[in-house]
Amino acid sequence: MASRTRIAICLLRNDLRFHDNEALQWANKNCTHVLPLYCFDPRHFGGTYHFNFPKTGSHRLKLLLQTVTDLRQTLRNKGSDLIVRHGKPEVVVSELVQRIGSENVSTVTFHTEVTDEEVKVENAIKEKSGVKVETFWGHTLYHKDDLPFSPKQLPDVYTQFRKRVEGQSPVRKCIVMPDKLNPLPEGIEAGDIPTVQQLGGQEAPVDDRGVMEFKGGETVALERLQHYLFGSDSVATYKETRNGLIGADYSTKFSMWLAFGSLSPRHIYWEIKRYESERVSNQSTYWVIFELIWRDYFRFVALKYGNQIFQLEGIQGKHIQWKQDKDLFNAWKDGRTGVPFVDANMRELAATGFMSNRGRQNVASFLTKDLKLDWRLGAEWFESMLIDHDVCSNYGNWLYSAGIGNDPREDRKFNMVKQGLDYDPEGDYIRLWIPELAGVKGGVVHTVWTMGNGALSTAGVSLGETYPKPVVIAPEWSRHFGKKSVGV
Numbered sequence: 001m002a003s004r005t006r007i008a009i010c011l012l013r014n015d016l017r018f019h020d021n022e023a024l025q026w027a028n029k030n031c032t033h034v035l036p037l038y039c040f041d042p043r044h045f046g047g048t049y050h051f052n053f054p055k056t057g058s059h060r061l062k063l064l065l066q067t068v069t070d071l072r073q074t075l076r077n078k079g080s081d082l083i084v085r086h087g088k089p090e091v092v093v094s095e096l097v098q099r100i101g102s103e104n105v106s107t108v109t110f111h112t113e114v115t116d117e118e119v120k121v122e123n124a125i126k127e128k129s130g131v132k133v134e135t136f137w138g139h140t141l142y143h144k145d146d147l148p149f150s151p152k153q154l155p156d157v158y159t160q161f162r163k164r165v166e167g168q169s170p171v172r173k174c175i176v177m178p179d180k181l182n183p184l185p186e187g188i189e190a191g192d193i194p195t196v197q198q199l200g201g202q203e204a205p206v207d208d209r210g211v212m213e214f215k216g217g218e219t220v221a222l223e224r225l226q227h228y229l230f231g232s233d234s235v236a237t238y239k240e241t242r243n244g245l246i247g248a249d250y251s252t253k254f255s256m257w258l259a260f261g262s263l264s265p266r267h268i269y270w271e272i273k274r275y276e277s278e279r280v281s282n283q284s285t286y287w288v289i290f291e292l293i294w295r296d297y298f299r300f301v302a303l304k305y306g307n308q309i310f311q312l313e314g315i316q317g318k319h320i321q322w323k324q325d326k327d328l329f330n331a332w333k334d335g336r337t338g339v340p341f342v343d344a345n346m347r348e349l350a351a352t353g354f355m356s357n358r359g360r361q362n363v364a365s366f367l368t369k370d371l372k373l374d375w376r377l378g379a380e381w382f383e384s385m386l387i388d389h390d391v392c393s394n395y396g397n398w399l400y401s402a403g404i405g406n407d408p409r410e411d412r413k414f415n416m417v418k419q420g421l422d423y424d425p426e427g428d429y430i431r432l433w434i435p436e437l438a439g440v441k442g443g444v445v446h447t448v449w450t451m452g453n454g455a456l457s458t459a460g461v462s463l464g465e466t467y468p469k470p471v472v473i474a475p476e477w478s479r480h481f482g483k484k485s486v487g488v
């Protein structure tokens with residue numbers, strides 16, 4: 001006698017991979033048929049919450065389409081497919097259940113998220129689909145159930161969190177995936193992957209000055225992981241190079257693939273452990289894990305504080321008089337503040353959708369501490385522009401920079417001039433992204449407004465005309481004026 005048909009719909013969202021995918025593995029193990037589903041949710045292609053920037057900017061959209069295309073191919077190779085729909089997941093899932101017959105659909109599976117919009121989708125599926133829902137925790141290195149405290153007791157200081165999980169929580173092994181997936185239920189059309197235009201987006205500009213050519217999807221993600229570890233040994237020098245600004249290998253560049261879920265943090269962890277046992281184990285190899293624990297931390301912070309992470313007062317409930325000056329904000333976002341280190345980073349972001357961690361910390365500090373602008377302007381601009389936007393990491397870091405998050409230090413503020421000179425002493429990064437300043441040689445380019453008229457004119461710069469005068473000059477910057485000789 002044929003066994004009863006048991007169909008699982010596996011909803012994929014920010015877990016767009018085959019490896020280490022428990023929601024998919026569970027569905028495959030427990031049901032006769034599996035329907036892997038991705039929905040292009042129209043809400044992701046509208047505007048951001050307060051300021052109506054495109055919620056999925058063109059750089060991320062391009063990578064999302066590549067990611068979904070790659071996952072479809074992988075699933076096809078496994079004997080299945082990725083069913084693609086354009087619609088709200090809670091509506092699409094209900095329609096599919098009706099179409100297949102609720103008596104045949106035994107379960108909907110998915111990885112749980114922690115932030116409001118995503119959790120609302122999950123609750124709507126639970127209410128509307130009429131079938132059992134099986135959820136999994138799959139976005140972090142440390143499993144929520146393995147934390148040595150309840151999420152509400154999460155320490156508010158990162159170091160305390162890190163020490164406790166490192167001391168008391170295991171990192172689980174990756175989920176062993178089947179070689180082949182169970183078949184799709186019959187009569188379900190795969191659905192076309194929409195184009196950029198159909199999603200109302202715009203083609204992303206291409207700029208060969210970017211750190212690297214990013215390509216979405218698990219296939220390239222796994223190649224990048226192998227390259228960074230066994231291919232180039234870059235992981236063995238990460239701690240020394242990670243504050244770089246130019247090029248592919250100063251840092252891992254895993255963030256975009258992690259954000260789409262094309263790369264599992266656990267898989268990275270176990271590959272680093274393998275690298276450590278086969279090649280070398282040092283501070284650098286550990287430091288990549290240290291940074292991945294930051295990523296975990298911000299997800300657990302979001303779980304603990306819920307919508308407070310989006311509120312003006314942040315998780316500290318601190319009232320600060322933030323400004324919403326449109327001109328200042330536009331100067332920041334367009335890379336026209338007249339402060340070269342800020343402008344170069346903001347132009348890189350606009351041109352490529354990526355910015356180094358060093359850059360992000362500086363431009364966030366500049367927006368919140370020097371310009372004193374509403375931090376949510378910056379967070380929503382990043383949300384729109386970043387190829388690796390991850391709601392927990394983005395908002396957690398912005399709160400941290402704005403002094404209303406998890407930074408135990410009071411009033412931490414970056415000095416744009418010192419930072420520029422420390423991390424780009426010769427000014428190469430500035431000249432790469434600000435061609436107007438290409439004629440200014442050496443590190444003095446970081447303080448171009450301090451140059452004399454003669455030097456400026458030899459360099460072909462006319463302040464206020466070819467390049468803006470600084471919108472603000474912080475008093476502490478002057479300590480670093482003249483640290484690099486003026487050269488043209």
Ligand SMILES: Cc1cc2nc3c(=O)[nH]c(=O)nc-3n(C[C@H](O)[C@H](O)[C@H](O)COP(=O)(O)OP(=O)(O)OC[C@H]3O[C@@H](n4cnc5c(N)ncnc54)[C@H](O)[C@@H]3O)c2cc1C
Binds near residue numbers: 386389393394401
């Ligand atoms: C204002 C601001 C906003 C940010 N927004 C995001 C975001 O939306 N998405 C995102 O993934 N990261 C964000 N970051 C964190 C960090 O800048 C990026 O993860 C990193 O620059 C990505 O490059 P990488 O993969 O080469 O990082 P690496 O230096 O190679 O680090 C390895 C991995 O560790 C994690 N990581 C490193 N630093 C952080 C951090 N500070 N917080 C959380 N995780 C970290 C990332 O997953 C990263 O891929 C933000 C930082 C700031 C200051």
